[in-house]
Amino acid sequence: MVLLESEQFLTELTRLFQKCRPSGSVFITLKKYDGRTRSLPKKGSVEGFEPSDNKCLLRATDGKKKISTVVSSKEVNKFQMAYSSLLRANMDGLKKRDKKSKNKKTKTAQ
């Protein structure tokens, strides 16, 4: 699992989408993250660990290659704009709704 900086994550994610265009799936996972770097111990107290509240973990994979990044509230604005445009640009293989337009007399440019 490769942990990347947000910008690099976006670049790699674009690459994943392009690679999976002819065949394959892209999986993206989003989860709230509290900054822990060790697993919770079964017994004994957790040593001085302060859970932070303002981060989330983003993971992506194509089944083989895995990438991930942590986004905090400071980066979220910038990251989100780039991330949204990335998703919209790459997830363009879906069907356009054309049931209604067949009934209307509007011409569609082709």
Added chain:
Amino acid sequence: MPQYQTWEEFSRAAEKLYLADPMKARVVLKYRHADGNLCIKVTDDLVCLVYKTDQAQDVKKIEKFHSQLMRLMVAKESRSVTMETD
């Protein structure tokens, strides 16, 4: 594992599930360009909500929802953030 037919119901149930326990819930997105479909799943490892689509108009909704959840996750707990529903 309920699969929703309408985006409205899914987004309401998914938001509720996340707010019930933000640390437990996660969002998974699966996109297949070759088949032209998109699937979004929200789960807390007990309940699993799924919405599948092959419609281009749903991409924007799903992407907006994804971003809204991301914002909820990085926002500090003390404020309650109201989500906009289309």
